[in-house]
Amino acid sequence: MVITITEPQDGLMQWLCERIGYVPTLSMTCIGQWDNDNEKLIGVVGYDGFSEVMVEMHSAGEPGRYWLTPQFLFLSFDIPFNAYGLTYLTSRVSTGNPRAVRFNEKLGFKEQCRIPKGAEDGDLIIFTMHRDECRYLKMHRFKEAA
Numbered sequence: 001m002v003i004t005i006t007e008p009q010d011g012l013m014q015w016l017c018e019r020i021g022y023v024p025t026l027s028m029t030c031i032g033q034w035d036n037d038n039e040k041l042i043g044v045v046g047y048d049g050f051s052e053v054m055v056e057m058h059s060a061g062e063p064g065r066y067w068l069t070p071q072f073l074f075l076s077f078d079i080p081f082n083a084y085g086l087t088y089l090t091s092r093v094s095t096g097n098p099r100a101v102r103f104n105e106k107l108g109f110k111e112q113c114r115i116p117k118g119a120e121d122g123d124l125i126i127f128t129m130h131r132d133e134c135r136y137l138k139m140h141r142f143k144e145a146a
Helices: 009-020 070-083 098-107 140-145
Strands: 002-005 029-035 040-048 054-061 088-094 110-119 122-130
Touching: 002 070, 009 029, 009 040, 009 054, 029 070, 040 070, 054 070, 070 088, 088 098, 088 110, 098 122
Parallel strands: 054 088
Antiparallel strands: 002 029, 029 040, 040 054, 088 122, 110 122
8 A cells, every 4th residue: 555655854855865866955845655565665756946936846756657646646736736825836857867858748847948958968958837737736536635
């Protein structure tokens, strides 16, 4: 069984940042997916770089889709848009990581700009998502669980 966890924040943050090569600020917060059967963390979404209207979203997960449940998808977007009341999500991805680029696009993020050679392994793509464009907020059956 997979459950969503919010603690320990330092453990969630460390797991995520090690996998994506990110140095967090002190304001980063995370949610994670815990596999009870195997007693291990299998996915984390983190929020960092807060402003009055937006935050940057970061994510990593074990290979496969079992960590990215419909409920976790709903919570991943409900938290920044509804709990924090933000208008935009951003995400930075290098073209050197085509799986992450496709992942962002499948989630519904849109490319806003591209910085040539802005990453060590390629161009840096800045993705955004406006709350009105977020299809996961329409997943009404998960609102009670949030």
